[in-house]
Amino acid sequence: MSEEAERKVRKRAAPKFIDRETVISAVLEMFSTRGFHGASMRQIAAAASTSLSNLYNYFESKDELLEFVLENTARALADQLEAAVAEAGDDPADQLEAAVRSYVDFIVDQPQASTVGITEFRYLQGANRAEVVAQRDRTEATFRRAIEAGAASGAFSVADIGVATRGTVTLCNSMSTWYRPDGRLSRSELADLQADLVLGLVRAQRRAVPGQPSAGAR
Incomplete structure (x- = not known):
């Protein structure tokens, strides 16, 4: 694979930036419908349209x-x-x-x-x-x-x-x-x-x- 192709793959795989409002909206949606124990970090990340790894970059739990x-x-x-x-x-x-x-x-x-x-x-x-x-x-x-x-x-x-x-x-x-x-x-x-x-x-x-x-x- 060429260097340019590798760069494009890395770019596609890179976590998306999430802002304050997006995080708050996603968490509220999940916690209000599923409850604290019923919602998972993966579901919250999906609601915020970001990757699980990116969410963990901001919040540990x-x-x-x-x-x-x-x-x-x-x-x-x-x-x-x-x-x-x-x-x-x-x-x-x-x-x-x-x-x-x-x-x-x-x-x-x-x-x-x-x-x-x-x-x-x-x-x-x-x-x-x-x-x-x-x-x-x-x-x-x-x-x-x-x-x-x-x-x-x-x-x-x-x-x-x-x-x-x-x-x-x-x-x-x-x-x-x-x-x-x-x-x-x-x-x-x-x-x-x-x-x-x-x-x-x-x-x-x-x-x-x-x-x-x-x-x-x-």
Whole structure:
């Protein structure tokens, strides 16, 4: 075989470059449909349209892939909620409603990421788990600050800030387990219901008005 022919063979056999978005999309597809234990590195590589060897060039195991995807998902959610609250103004009820509506937006826009973030988190271990927890703590802190401010101002009536915060986060998280893109409720209807439930949970002086989010809520 000539040198040129050998070069062409090597080029055809060379692993394809994969970018960040491609990896995330492939992992989410596999983990959301097959679960962490049901998906293989080979299947993930195929979903990313790359070779198994190339995938191993970037990630040594499924554990690393799970951490990579969940950390990105948790960071994106925290960023989105913080931005929504920053735009909501100083009223605690507006801030809390904005955070809830932003969470609904995230789930509707990224249902696979939301599902995997809830169902597969339990498989993270050690340092991989710690980084994801740090990002999740940012989301919890966003809700907690709004609830604390509302309780301090008298806008909310809660017996325990921590319990109210965990209840709010749990309510928002749970939507990932039952939301379906082809469901009967629109995005705005889902946001109205979730916002009303959370404001009820903290016994806010006002409740969410269907179809009319607060001035700062998106």
